[in-house]
Amino acid sequence: xxxxxxxxxxxxxxxxxxxxxxxxxxxxxxxxxxxxxxxxxxxxxxxxxxxxxxxxxxxxxxxxxxxxxxxxxxxxxxxxxxxxxxxxxxxxxxxxxxxxxxxxxxxxxxxxxxxxxxxxxxxxxxxxxxxxxxxxxxxxxxxxxxxxxxxxxxxxxxxxxxxxxxxxxxxxxxxxxxxxxxxxxxxxxxxxxxxxxxxxxxxxxxxxxxxxxxxxxxxxxxxxxxxxxxxxxxxxxxxxx
Numbered sequence: 001x002x003x004x005x006x007x008x009x010x011x012x013x014x015x016x017x018x019x020x021x022x023x024x025x026x027x028x029x030x031x032x033x034x035x036x037x038x039x040x041x042x043x044x045x046x047x048x049x050x051x052x053x054x055x056x057x058x059x060x061x062x063x064x065x066x067x068x069x070x071x072x073x074x075x076x077x078x079x080x081x082x083x084x085x086x087x088x089x090x091x092x093x094x095x096x097x098x099x100x101x102x103x104x105x106x107x108x109x110x111x112x113x114x115x116x117x118x119x120x121x122x123x124x125x126x127x128x129x130x131x132x133x134x135x136x137x138x139x140x141x142x143x144x145x146x147x148x149x150x151x152x153x154x155x156x157x158x159x160x161x162x163x164x165x166x167x168x169x170x171x172x173x174x175x176x177x178x179x180x181x182x183x184x185x186x187x188x189x190x191x192x193x194x195x196x197x198x199x200x201x202x203x204x205x206x207x208x209x210x211x212x213x214x215x216x217x218x219x220x221x222x223x224x225x226x227x228x229x230x231x232x233x234x235x236x237x238x239x240x241x
Contacts, residue, residue, distance in 0.1 A: 022235045024179060025167050029160025031152045033226040038146055039079065040120050040221070042137035044071075044110040044127055053104045057088055060106035067110060067133060074123055077116030084109035114138075122216035140222045152228035157181065160232040171239035184229040 018024030046063045050056035064083075071081055088106040092099055114120050120138060128135045142148055160181075168175050 018235060021238060022176070023238060025164045025175070025234045025236055027160050027163045027167070027232050027234075028184070029156040029158070029163065029230045029232060031155035031159060031226075031228045033148055033152050033155070034223050035142070035146075035148045035226060037140035037221050037224050038142050039113050039115055040117060040138040040140055040219075041111060041113050042120070042124060042127075042135055042139075044112065045134040045136070046108045046110065046130075047132040047134070048106040049103055049132070051103050053088070053090070056104035056106050060088070060108060063131060063133065064108045064110075067127060067130060070126060070130070071110070071112050071123065074114070074116070074119050077114050077119035077123070078112055079115050080111075080113035082111045084111060117219060117221050121219045124219075125216050138219065140224060142224050142226070146226075148224070148226045149228075152226045153230070156228040156230045157232070160230055164232065164234045164236075168234075168236045168239075171236070171241075173237045173239040176235045176237050179233040179235055180231070181233075182231045184231060 044067055046060065046067050048056050048060035048063060050059060068081070068083075071078055086106075086108050088104060090101045091103045091105060093102045112123075114123070124135050124138070127133055161175075165175055
């Protein structure tokens with residue numbers, strides 16, 4: 001059997017809004033930071049076309065090696081270099097009987113991640129100057145472990161405490177204790193992250209084989225937006241109403 005004191009304790013803990021002796025305040029703390037990006041990603045697509053499959057594949061291999069070697073010359077500025085999809089596709093003739101191959105199209109997709117934005121403009125221009133090479137991006141972003149995320153979370157917590165304190169002061173009392181602190185959505189069946197990073201895309205697509213070297217692009221990094229939200233519940237000393 002449950003003793004009267006235990007039943008009373010269970011009743012108090014089950015009350016979501018506290019009791020007259022320990023009123024609760026529930027608030028939301030929010031933070032929004034605007035910071036400089038830390039990395040920039042570009043997509044590189046190298047293409048080749050030929051009537052002979054082996055020739056198309058040889059050209060594609062050569063152009064892919066040229067693009068990779070060029071990116072690797074910026075070793076200090078390049079944090080990550082990855083090769084994605086590769087394809088060699090036959091193009092069939094539109095007319096005539098049977099399946100006749102008109103040409104072969106080859107493509108290799110490369111992704112480069114840079115931290116030196118000064119080198120970024122020069123690299124993208126030099127890549128775009130290569131034969132049958134397309135450059136997309138840059139996509140500005142923060143690293144997953146960027147200090148900006150921690151700063152936003154801490155600021156959201158401080159904002160929640162300040163908001164709760166202002167409510168308590170409006171009632172002529174003070175906060176007593178923190179009852180709960182949770183990320184927004186932490187109690188959901190499919191929780192989502194507390195901070196949201198906006199990595200907007202500024203797209204530039206090139207497919208050029210200009211005979212003269214083009215001037216380096218002047219790329220202006222796009223500021224990133226970091227958000228954080230928390231729910232907080234406090235108890236406060238009973239106000240005199």
